[in-house]
Amino acid sequence: MKCWECDNEGTMQFDMKKADCFDDEIMNFETVSKRWYCKECFERITEERKKEKAEYIRLKKKLMYERAVRILERQDVDLYDYKEALEAVRDFSEKNPDKFDSSHEMVSAAILIYNEIYVKMQYKVAGYRVDFYIPELKAILEVDGNFHKYSIKRDNKRDSEIRSELGKEIEIVRISTKYIEQNAELLVEAIKSIRAERQKIRRQNYGILPEWYKR
Numbered sequence: 001m002k003c004w005e006c007d008n009e010g011t012m013q014f015d016m017k018k019a020d021c022f023d024d025e026i027m028n029f030e031t032v033s034k035r036w037y038c039k040e041c042f043e044r045i046t047e048e049r050k051k052e053k054a055e056y057i058r059l060k061k062k063l064m065y066e067r068a069v070r071i072l073e074r075q076d077v078d079l080y081d082y083k084e085a086l087e088a089v090r091d092f093s094e095k096n097p098d099k100f101d102s103s104h105e106m107v108s109a110a111i112l113i114y115n116e117i118y119v120k121m122q123y124k125v126a127g128y129r130v131d132f133y134i135p136e137l138k139a140i141l142e143v144d145g146n147f148h149k150y151s152i153k154r155d156n157k158r159d160s161e162i163r164s165e166l167g168k169e170i171e172i173v174r175i176s177t178k179y180i181e182q183n184a185e186l187l188v189e190a191i192k193s194i195r196a197e198r199q200k201i202r203r204q205n206y207g208i209l210p211e212w213y214k215r
Contacts, residue, residue: 068106
């Protein structure tokens with residue numbers, strides 16, 4: 001089979017699907033897997049793709065951060081009060097590009113930092129990765145987009161397994177992105193309020209949440 005780049009017949013053929021330098025947001029593996037490379041071209045292309053992916057992630061996080069600032073900017077807040085917290089989020093994102101999946105998570109992190117609340121971001125627990133683990137508030141914060149309303153059953157199972165590992169005093173608090181966009185300053189108050197409500201309902205129902213509440 002001929003090399004996709006140089007057209008030479010190679011004694012060693014490499015399937016680009018096996019390279020770890022691609023992101024499924026950018027490349028379609030079903031298409032990429034049909035291209036083959038000789039050893040020399042494969043090594044060169046792989047190195048180029050790694051650099052391109054790193055630059056793509058850098059620019060993506062930069063735009064995500066700008067959108068986070070704009071989300072707060074559109075609200076009735078003094079943006080300069082949050083400047084230090086936002087810059088801390090930006091710096092953390094640059095050093096840890098895997099820690100934020102959305103601008104709304106960045107806004108949430110800035111609010112928590114501003115309120116001097118210690119938080120573990122993208123925390124791994126019970127085989128899952130949660131957005132924020134907040135020991136001080138005894139809560140897991142999940143910043144959910146609209147698609148989560150279609151995965152209630154799966155989320156309930158996930159939440160149960162997480163609480164089994166962290167303890168019954170921990171509650172999973174889900175905040176919709178639309179509320180982050182409307183009034184992010186109320187985030188900490190909302191976390192405390194929702195956690196207290198869930199704990200109260202559990203006490204009234206032998207430690208479990210009724211199906212009506214889960215829905």
